[in-house]
Amino acid sequence: MSKPAILTVDDDPGVSRAIARDLRRRYGDRFRVLRAPSGEEALEALREVKLRGEPLAVMIADYRMPAMNGVQFLEAAMDLFPLARRVLLTAYADTGAAIDAINVVDVDHYLLKPWSPPEEKLYPVLDMLLELWEAAPDPGAAETRIVGHRWSAPSFAVREFLARNLVPYRWIAADEPEGTQLLEAAGVTAADVPLVITADGKVLLAPTETELAERVGLRTSPAADFYDVAVIGAGPAGLGAAVYAASEGLRTVLVERSATGGQAGQSSRIENYLGFPDGVSGAQLTERARRQAARFGTEILSATEVVALEAAGAGRVLRFGGGASIGAHTVVLATGVSYRRLTGANLDSFAGAGVFYGSASFEAAGCRGDDVYIVGGANSAAQAAVFFSRYASRVHLLVRGADLTRSTSHYLIQQIEAVPTIEVHPYMEVAAGDGESHLQQLTLRDNRTGELTTVDSSWLFVFIGAEPQTQWLDGVVARDGRGFVLTGPDLPQAGSRSARWPLVRAPYHLETSVPGVFAAGDVRAESVKRVASAVGEGAMAITLVHRYLEAQ
Known part of the structure; x- marks a missing residue:
């Protein structure tokens, strides 16, 4: 198998040659160093790397490039290599934009030009990012498959357990052709899900967390007394x-x-x-x-x-x-x-089926284009609002008090104010939920006036109490x-x-x-x-x- 690649993108030939030289000097024995003069050419190079089935470890893109700047490139490149680490190369004058990029496209780090000496300003950063990349599960390796229903609480529980334990898995809806075939092969019906097929081919039907942990390689029994x-x-x-x-x-x-x-x-x-x-x-x-x-x-x-x-x-x-x-x-x-459970009518019945306690960040892609509601006025809720704003059409942050200043860090308040699709609703609580197989409507209550408002949404994330x-x-x-x-x-x-x-x-x-x-x-x-x-x-x-x- 070919060496993993490190890609640099910079329209300045001198800078491009310099960073490629420094990278080869330190990492050339373990990684291929690729360079491109523009975002468009870099994306084309990444498509070729993808087609050849080769791994990509790190992308380093200059912020100021014509046609497609570094942030735009990194955002587009995430679709091809979502696990590759992302670095923005920037001048001191652009550090504000670089910090914003960390929140917009989840950039892992930004580097200031010049990075001399590299032993102090370049290599420690790359060493850390390469260590994180190498420690991440290999998506090309044999994977655990989950067959279940989109709005099934037991199916959600299995996905959440694997995601939080960083066990790679592939989700397959029970009503998709592949899901139907796997259910038939296992001799079960769609009513029996979730069905889990481990990387070594073992079949588990609605497993407990302990059973699941044992099958995916997590230790559950002590080695000593x-x-x-x-x-x-x-x-x-x-x-x-x-x-x-x-x-x-x-x-x-x-x-x-x-x-x-x-x-x-x-x-x-x-x-x-x-x-x-x-x-x-x-x-x-x-x-x-x-x-x-x-x-x-x-x-x-x-x-x-x-x-x-x-x-x-x-x-x-x-x-x-x-x-x-x-x-x-x-x-x-x-x-x-x-997190404390909400007490509104019917909300317990939608836990894992539209009502989620904690971020459940692996659900983010499913929120694309929808309205998302988040309950809470502290840092966890604010961080979730910024995160889901990358996917949702609009994020509604429901705060029991007058504003976020009492329990949210100032830097998060600034981030929320800078995102036009996040709307903070003061004095607001969730009174009830409604829906058939999953959450479809929320009833909100203004805790000053008692006025009730009904909104359509299948996404409620709760970050309240301790x-x-x-x-x-x-x-x-x-x-x-x-x-x-x-x-x-x-x-x-x-x-x-x-x-x-x-x-x-x-x-x-x-x-x-x-x-x-x-x-x-x-x-x-x-x-x-x-x-x-x-x-x-x-x-x-x-x-x-x-x-x-x-x-x-």
Whole structure:
């Protein structure tokens, strides 16, 4: 197979030769470096690469080119090579346009001219992007196929699980000829979907997440009976804890109920995380963290739910939903929070069939040309609005308060104001949903006047509230009235009716009412709900784990 290609596009012959030279010097042994003098000729070259079935890793396009500028080229090239990494080459005067391009066409990075010395200004960027490209699943490899109905909640659940775990799959509608043939071959009917055919030809009918995880190569059973630290939840806090624990030689297991990344993993783009000036998608950030944790030796369990925590002498026991259990010297609770469910009439019946909790970004292509409604007034909802505006005819952002200023970052408010197809509706709530096989209408209520309005839409994405799923800790770990885990100085004092601190020494800052059990990230009471703070608390928890172990 031919080497993967790196394509550069620049109408200035001197710049074109210079960047091609620098790229060949560093990457020529592993990649073919192609160059084109215009966007049109570059697209023609990409069509030939596509026809030959050759891979493309990175595209670097100059912003200022006649006829077709760099942004327009990258947008067109995405249709041919959607997984290739995209870089915009620009002069200092055009950095504003470059930053806008990051949001418009999902550019991965922009580079300023000149990029000398390349060892400092070019190669580190390309090294990172090539690492991300090489880590992405190969779409040409054997793939998992899903046969289901477009508006089926079980079919959506399978697609969401695979998408969030970065498992490549191909969706086939049950009423398409290929879908009908696969159903017949499996000996089932369209009423039995979803049908999953794994890359090795195994057939699964309406599988559970655990069954699906096992068949697509995710680990669901622990390899050992006892660990130094067990981390529950693979969001930013859990991943941070796992990376620091394993890198420091602790036997570490990371247990995740659904998919790596948590809510952060569903974010279309995180732009205020330290060290990523051009932003990074939640999936990219958390996948890099997952690979980092695994490289240090963390054992990662997917689709595995912890249903009970018990203190057993100097150890702690975790019991799983399937009946298995493991022990650990210490535990880090990093289970995060879930989006609150809407209470409007009929909305529950459309979950996964028009009503989606979280971004469900893989549904974006299906929204093309439609009106999309998003509920929420914080960063997650704002990021989703910007993302879906690339596909939808119009995005309606429903905000319970007067505007976005109370809980949305300023940079996101500016982005929303710059997109003419995004409309913010203040004081608005969803009162009800209606439809036959899927959501087709929404009833909106003005919470000032009570006035009701009915609109046609099959797309409602919900980003409201933060509910910790900590019911399984009842009677074991002290929590506040909303279910968030209490730690350190916030723990109940002696005489309290709640679970209280049992030792003479004071609890460590992130320690729960059970010694040796720590909480980090959004699940912790009074925590700062930001990715950076969650990662920091995960790292801090491991420092306290060491202190706890040394004192035993």
